[in-house]
Amino acid sequence: MQTRRKNNIVKPNPKYNLSARLSDVPLEPRTVNQALKDKRWRGALSTEIDAFARNHTFDLVPRPLNHNVVGCKWIFTNKFFATGVFNRCKARLVAKGFNQQQGRDYTETFSPVIKATTIRIILDIAVSMSWPIQQLDVNNAFLQGTLEEEVYMEQPPGFVDKDHPSYVCKLNKAVYGLKQAPRAWYLELKAFLLSLGFKNSLADTSLFTLQVGKDFIYLLVYVDDILITGSTKAGIQRILNLLAERFSVKDPEDLNYFLGLEAHRTDEGLHLSQRKYIVDLLHKYNMVNAKPIGAPMASSPKLTLHSGVPLSDPLEYRKLVGSLQYLAFTRLDISYAVNRLSQFMHKPTQDHWQAAKRILRYLAGTPTHGIFFSAKNELKLHAFSDSDWGGDSEATDVFINGFGTLCPLF
Template structure:
């Protein structure tokens, strides 16, 4: 048989050769059961279960859905209750007063936003209705000035969890209800009356805000300023290297607070001090004491005698469901060894929106998965115009996640509590611009707390220079980490060891003289 006769394609669009001839098979509907020819043989003799009205079907379909606007939510018991609670909270907090609109001002519109809150297992915990201002019509210098408010970085959260595990402390979780409503405004702002809650006979009037609402551009800043003043009044001190961390020290005990908008993580050496802090906060704000930390910003936290474990198992499964790969075959590595990708591949383009959504979800998954950092960072470079090869690389990462959904980090209770860093770099591996990739990871008590993998900003002229650039990035991170640890624990700064695998870079660090290639 000749070679041309051996080459067969499994389908007209297939590019895979030598699969053998197409196998003939019976159609899904044979001639005997064709509805056009034998209707009596396609009859389903299952008994009719009854009928439902179309409105009842819609209610069943939307029972666990989130309404898109006020009209879809009104009339449903759980959402009516949530909206009434939101209005009651606003009025209890004395957020606004009903006035006539002054000349020269325009009111800001309001809208309802509905959200179903779920725990890590997907169980519904509460129905939440939020009244949000349409802050996009605000003008800088007229309606607002400063808008920025600091939040804790996830590197800081992991470091505090590692410190707590090492010290044997328990981490508690507090949530401030309607947090932004407590922020006091310094500017004049007017909003329209909320839909469904207009005052009868006074529909033309507006509300003048004395405190912030969600959606206002200055609301995060106002809330952070209010919380900062309250915590300092309780004797807490703000860390210099992390603006969202507060500490309070007594003669024997220490209490640490990490802030992410309205979520507070509280830990320390004394449970009595933590309980006292909770009582103080409940007297000032309307609080939700969520007990020991179990779920935070998508991180599943487990606290035990051996330490603290963090994973993103539910989030990983959610990504697989979103991409339709929850039943795919798993792989053992996140990326093929020696894979080379480029922006000018001649492959066909794929849907850029789906690709960006997938890569964005993968990037958030790297907060507990340093093993994914390089592969996800590599495919992130091609979000402008993704091709089929880029999509295949992202799909390979998803197949690796399929077999490793339960992986995470276990911060141990025992150990020396030492901070050690590692840096590495590739040299001229990017096919488009010849830049290298910096890789840095820091371990606290033999467990990773911070890591990065990113393309270098300049083209290195030698492997020594590329490694030296990576070591510089590691040194900057080490200075911040050791200072933060000393600030939180009130201990002296300890030297940090950074391990590099390039002798030339080590020699250059020890003897920092000028070289033409460095």
């Protein structure tokens, strides 16, 4: 009798892959009262409140009668290094921005998010030219953005003033959760960088460039994470020192872990991957022990808008495809499959869901794959477009951009 064991076909037992919670990783509290009972979470709360005081974020005032007052809550998160080792407890006070009223306590909104294409191009230039690449994080970035509107917020839970319990916080600086907070921080940073001689890119508003003679410096902004590279170490260090004088920033370090991207640089070049992101995604959808597959998408049958039974709740499908879209930052091999699945976001079916899980199976066998920037690469632009205007028979039902596969520019 031929068994799977005799044919060397082994399916891992899931119970042996369950990792026990480490004793030094505290549970994330659900309420501020739970957090106050733990020394480590109390320290995290105190750090956040101290940052509010240091930046003069708000003033306690009597509750206004004719103004909207937004609530606030604490967000508790355990922070880990890229290796999965526990780092620290982090507590963040977040305003309930969904209670804001447009035209009353906010007008314009904007989020400084650097484009993935821009990051890839700048990294390719830096690696090809053997430039140093530094990363830094701004502490409580939004608290350093000045508000233009009159905004009131409830006092932080657990830190209500005993002498004035009915008072509210009149915000002077932006707070995480406010609709205009990212824009306020961006304008603050932009004004400072322009005063140093930087120019704001017209193609990507989160890219700033500085040219002094024959030297160049590029600065990329993703909310409160900054990437900086340039032709001279002295020029980069000068900008880093000026940033540290103006804002509260963490010590800069060589690029290693940025926006969930794991960077490994050698003399041969730079390798970017999202291994930890992939592992976390597989855990989330219980696909860690899934049987790996060799391709992210089946060549047939072709997915259509009406293939399969519609999902009763499309939310989970949309979350998964959204996560895969961010993963396509370094996994260009799944770009076409993810782009195809994105065309069914408005009406996904069981067939679309199975196709999305197939991508997870493919990732389960290739978690360390990524994109490589060679140090010997020539700075020449190469582009390829496979246009397929007539290949989608449902072009009248769903919006398509006219492109099938778009290959990387380098």
